[in-house]
Amino acid sequence: MSGHSKWASIKHSKGKADKQRSKVFSKLSKEISVAAKLGDKDPAMNPRLRSAIQAARSANMPKDNIERAIDKSSANNENNFENLRYEGFGPDKIAVIVEALTDNKNRTASNIRTIFQKSGGNLGTLGSASHNFNQLGIIKIDKKEISDEQIFELAIESGADECISHEDFHEIQCPMNEIYNVKKNLEKTIANFISTEIEWVPLNSTDVEKDKIESAIEFLETLEDDDDVQNVYSNINLKNN
Numbered sequence: 001m002s003g004h005s006k007w008a009s010i011k012h013s014k015g016k017a018d019k020q021r022s023k024v025f026s027k028l029s030k031e032i033s034v035a036a037k038l039g040d041k042d043p044a045m046n047p048r049l050r051s052a053i054q055a056a057r058s059a060n061m062p063k064d065n066i067e068r069a070i071d072k073s074s075a076n077n078e079n080n081f082e083n084l085r086y087e088g089f090g091p092d093k094i095a096v097i098v099e100a101l102t103d104n105k106n107r108t109a110s111n112i113r114t115i116f117q118k119s120g121g122n123l124g125t126l127g128s129a130s131h132n133f134n135q136l137g138i139i140k141i142d143k144k145e146i147s148d149e150q151i152f153e154l155a156i157e158s159g160a161d162e163c164i165s166h167e168d169f170h171e172i173q174c175p176m177n178e179i180y181n182v183k184k185n186l187e188k189t190i191a192n193f194i195s196t197e198i199e200w201v202p203l204n205s206t207d208v209e210k211d212k213i214e215s216a217i218e219f220l221e222t223l224e225d226d227d228d229v230q231n232v233y234s235n236i237n238l239k240n241n
Helices: 009-011 017-037 047-058 061-076 105-118 146-157 176-186 210-225
Strands: 083-090 096-102 120-124 133-142 162-165 169-175 196-201 229-234
Touching: 009 047, 009 083, 017 061, 017 096, 017 229, 047 061, 047 176, 083 105, 096 105, 096 210, 105 120, 105 210, 133 176, 133 210, 146 162, 146 169, 146 176, 169 176, 176 196, 196 229
Parallel strands: none
Antiparallel strands: 083 096, 083 120, 096 229, 133 169, 133 196, 162 169
16 A cells, blocks of 8 residues: 555565555455445445445456445454554654554564664654644546646545646545545545545655765665565655656
């Protein structure tokens, strides 16, 4: 699952496509199951489930996998997943927020602490890193769906604060408590979405020394590869590389 940072797009060119896809499907399945368990199993009545299914479709997850994940929400009543957040600092003091969905918080905390320590970083308390970020509603739409001019007008009309057109997708930003209202308005015009998530957007970036960039990216990828981790956000600055 991509965090709100430039490093997330780099890993796709590292020859790990199949492994990444398997990891992504696993995380999406978990989110679908939890969303279905916590709310209505009808996506039309459950915004979190609808968003999870849309994200799964954007990742080309087979329909059978999606249906199995929804069914699993009824079968696995003994599994109580918790949403947890960890904060800390990685190489060169980059601020990092890790969001996990776990049925064993002791295992997750131990794994994440170890990853931070091995990178030369340290896991902090809640609030230690998050003051470097804003928590916003982020809706991503493939550029094939709508033009730059049209999405800008639609985003404003839908109640969004910001609309940024990247190379491959449009990114709409709004207050996190308004995300599903804005999404509902967008859905009147747009059928397909890449993702709809509450993300941590960095307020400022931290430069990493050139000889440490590879290890910093490896640290972030190792965090994201953990089975319990759903999202990783960082304020690392890679624009000069």
